[in-house]
Amino acid sequence: MGASAIATASTHEPPAPSTTAATATGTSTASEAIPVSDDDTADVITVETDGSGDFSSVQEAVDAAPAGATVRIGPGVYRGPVVVAASDLTLVGATGDPRDVVITDDRASGLPKPGGGTWGTSGSASVVISGDDVHSRDLTFENSFLREEHPEVTSTQAVAVRTTGDRLVFDNVRFLGHQDTLYANSPNTETTSRQYYRNCYVEGDVDFVFGRGTAVFHGCEIRSLDRGSDSDNGYVTAPSTPPEQEFGFLFTESCFTSDAPPESVYLGRPWVPSSDLDARPQALIRDSWMGRHFKEQGWIEMSSGHDWRQFQLREFANKGPGALNTPDRPQMSAEEAAGHTAEAYLAGSDGWNPVREPARPVCTARGR
Structure with a gap:
């Protein structure tokens, strides 16, 4: 999504601002895990980098896992793309700390692929989850592509995770990248894919949460990386909600942090x-803490002829130095906001409700 620019990943951790939002750390082992199965006899497949588990490759373990199985991944860095096409599967980091288990690749849209051509945005994904009812917990998904190492590449979209499955849960998961980090998508414009992100951490600079999925970010830290500009350090969201789909992106009880200069980041486009x-396109940010990196003009068009004002891009009851109420930061009314809850976004026709209260404080700048 969008044009590339040189970005620098921040390693500084500002003090946690005061907020009433219940939120995430991604480094604690004390979170209340979302139940994924009532069957205590479900298969458990282990992955270890040293070969002491059932497999040493995450992809091999996923391919071998029967429905209902848990793939327990030991500490280490697992390099290479992973595709999760099967449904009813749980991926879990063995230590409970997502920093210990990293699944990563370094493809970008403009890099050449075997057989000719380039990867494209979708093809750049380190991890693709197309199966339904896949739950991921205590893991890091990363695209480690760095623009400065590939000055010859102009299309620098580099997806860490692309999702098209329905009823997906991510609990205490980190998503690391720069441009187009998390592609929260669906298989097509006629199919709604619901996704619940609880106690997660997402970082990037350009359009780093994007797609047409119905996605709820609950108690998450959304961190904008500093691209080295005094005035333009990117965009957080780029929703592409289909016209017949009721809901797009919801960020609730979350925290938006950055080391970028004040008023240098857009909420999205x-x-x-x-x-x-x-x-x-639809996006709502509500009941969240917002850092001073956000601009007074929260939203901007991505391409000519698609003025952001004609879409539902709004805020409600946010706090913090970046929670501004200006003509270019539309606010949802309390009456309408009553119907825009995590439960409402995810219910669908089957009444799905994975929602649990976030268990830990946010705004801890849990980055690289």
């Missing part, structure tokens, strides 16, 4: 793909 010119 609507993505109207050439393949879906009828898209009606």
Whole structure:
């Protein structure tokens, strides 16, 4: 998504600001895990880098796992792309600390791929989850591509995770990247894919939460990386909600942090793909803490002819130095906000409700 620019990953951790939001750390082992199975006899497949588990490759373990199985991944860095096409599967880091288990690759949209051509945005993903009812917990998903190491590449979109499955849960998971980190998508414009992110950490600089999925970020830290500019350090969201889909992105009880200079980051920009010119992008940020890196003009168009004001890009009851109420930061009314809850976004026609209260404080700048 969007144009590239040189970015620098921040390693500084500002003090946690005061906030009433219940939120995430991604480094604690004390979180209340979301139940994934009532079957105590479910298969457990182990992965260890030293070969002491059932497999040493995450992909091999996923391919071998039967429905209902848990893939328990030992500490280490697992390099290479992973595709989770099977449904009803749990991926869990063995230590409970997501920093200990990293699944990573370093492809970017503009890098050449075997057989000719380039990877493209979708093909750049380190991890693809297309199966339904896949739960991930206590893991890090990363795209380690760095622009400064590839000055010859102009298309620098580099996805850490691309999702198209329904009823997906991510609990205490880190998503690391720069441009297009998390592609919260669906298989097509006619199919709604619901995704619940609890106690997670997502970082990036350009459009780093994007796609047409119905995604709820609950008690998460959303961290904008400093690209080295005094005035333009990117965009957080780029929703592309289909016109018949009721909901897009919801960020609730979360925290938006950055080391970037004040007023240098946009909340987002609507993505109207050439393949879906009828898209009606939606994003709501509510009951969250917002750092001073956000601009007074919260939203901006991505391409000409698609003015952000015609879409549902709004805020409600946020706090912090970046929670501004200006003509370019539309606020949702309390009456309407009553119907925009995590439960409402995820219910669908089957009444799915994975929602649990976040268990830990946020705004701890848990980055690289």
